[in-house]
Amino acid sequence: MRTLRALKIARREWENIRTSLEMCGDIGEFDSKDYINTRLISISEGLLLVRDLIEMENKLPTYGYFTQEATYVFSALASGAAERLGIIGRLAQSFGRGYSWVRTGWFDSSDIENQHVIKQMIFFNLFFPIEED
Secondary structure, eight states, X not given: OHXXXXXXXXHHHHHHHHHHTTTTOOOOOOOHHHHHHHHTOOHHHHHHHHHHHHHHHHHHHHHTTOSHHHHHHHHHHHHHHHHHTTOOHHHHHHHHHHHHHHHXXXXXXXXXXXXXXXXXXXXXXXXXXXXXX
16 A cells, blocks of 8 residues: 555656656656666665655645655656666766756755765756846
8 A cells, every 4th residue: 555655756856856857858657567667776775765755745735845754655666767868877876866956955965975065066057047136
């Protein structure tokens, strides 16, 4: 039951990501089997994603997308979307984290050395430039 609920949430958010990236290309439909197989996520990572999807959904009415769980969800989903657009490896991960930051407003500072903060800043500045007066 939890897994089915999480898949429903993941499909909805995948479509939101798909819409927001449509000018970059089509990332296609969300397919849980394809997503897990191509992303090579472990069972424990899959269980964490299920947990984060459900927790994000539960917190949505109160906090919107400004939660740590939403950050993890969008980082994972947007990394997969980036791969479908032809961005691979660590750059896809950085893309996912940058997208997550923009979408949720939540910057995860844990393990900061491995997050490629400069790439995230470039992502943020490219897609959300600050206009000067």
